[in-house]
Amino acid sequence: MKKNYAVVPQWWFLVMLVLVLGLSIFSCEGFGQELQLPYWGVLLAAGLACFSTLPVGIITATTNQQPVNVVTELIIGYLYPGRPLANVVFKTYGYISMSQAIMFLMDFKLGHYMKIPPRSMFTVQLVGTVLASSVYFGTSWWLLESVSNICDPAKLPAGSPWTCPGDEVFYNASVIWGVVGPQRIFGRLGRYAKMNYFFLAGALAPVPVWALSQAFPERGWIRLISMPVLLSATAVMPSARSVNYLMWGAVGLTFNHVVYRRYKAWWARHNYVLSAALDAGVVFMGMASYAMLQSRGIYGVNWWGLQVDDHCDLARCPTAPGVSVPGCPVQ
Structure with a gap:
């Protein structure tokens, strides 16, 4: 690749870093400081992203x-409590920017394999980022202005698709880590301070696996045990109903325990393409669902498996003692 194509100069990345970092500080300090995060929070988040990109990239x-993900919310929640927007913005600059950096590295790696010139890859990534962020912002603005009571299920009509489940996750995180703060949950003012020991447990978890692999080198399967996967795999399970978990598990078990065991050669050649095909299938299914159902006003589809799904009406009830809510028992 170096013999046939010019590499991307390092100063291109440095110019982008300085430019975007300056715009980020301007966005937080300007506009009446509505984002609540001061300049030192932006610099701390950028430093955290730079520091964690290499080790997290290896993982x-x-x-x-x-x-x-949660570490960024935990840090700013301790340093700057009571500010939900600052917590979300710090997570964006500290974690999501690092995650996007790893995604860009993955794109560069794919472009290297496909013999795409590095400078063309850099240009495409830059243009794609500007275009995608502009479309996202414009779409969000249009939806907020045109859809009444968006993201408020209590005021939306039955079967409305504008319930915003993904945005609820961000909002709940801003309340938990920003408004309440980790000090009142996992600190000296909270009831779950002992859960902080799990950070130490997670750091020490790979040690027994390494010790066993050294003690029994003839058993190669011990080296394949990955504690990060065992401890954090559930975090990437689909945030959906139980039928989705069943299908997610069925596909994983089928391909891992049937296809891989019987057709290892095929799996070695096509597993990357298969993963991309499964992702593309979800996207195409979403587009087809909108074109054939939602565009015709059909929202509440009783998909197979939903009728026997587990429902817990009490899950929305408060757990604090003495709080009275209609339809919920008082603790």
């Missing part, structure tokens, strides 16, 4: 896990 390459 991602070997385990497909990115374990820094």
Whole structure:
């Protein structure tokens, strides 16, 4: 590749870093400081992203896990409590930017394998990022202005698709880590301070596996045990109903325990293409669902398996003692 194509100069990346970092500080300090995060929070988040990209990139390459998500919320929750927007913005600059950096590295790696010129890859990534972020922002603005009571299921009509489940996750995280804060949950003011010992347990978890692999070198399967996967695999399970978990598990078990065991040669050649095909299938199914159902006003589809799904009406009830909510028992 170096013999046939010019490499991307390092100063291109440095210019982008300085430019975007300056725009980020301007966005947080300007506009009446509505984002609540001061300049030092942006610099701390950028430093955290730079520091964690290499180790998390190694973990991602070997385990497909990115374990820094909650850590950013925990850090800013301790340093700057009571500010939900600052917590979300810090997570964006500290974790999501690092995650996107790893995604860009994956793109560069794929482009290297496909013999695409590195400078063309850099240009495409830059243009794609600007275009995608502009479309996302414009679409969000349009939806907020045009859809009444968006993201408020209590005021939306039955079967409305604008319930925003993904945005609820971000909102709940901003309340838990920003408004309440980790100090009142996992700190001296909370009831779950002892859960912090799990950070130490997670750091020490690979040690027994390494010790067993050294004690029994003839058993090669011990080296294949990955504690990051075992400890954090459930974090990437689909946030959906039980029928989705069943299908997710069925596909994983089928391909891992049937296809891989019987057709290892085929799996070695086509597993990357198969993974991309499964992802593309979800996207095409979403587009087909919108074109054939939602565009015709059909929203509440009783898909197979949903009728026997597990429902717990009490899950929305408060657990604090003495709080009275209609339809819920008082603790």
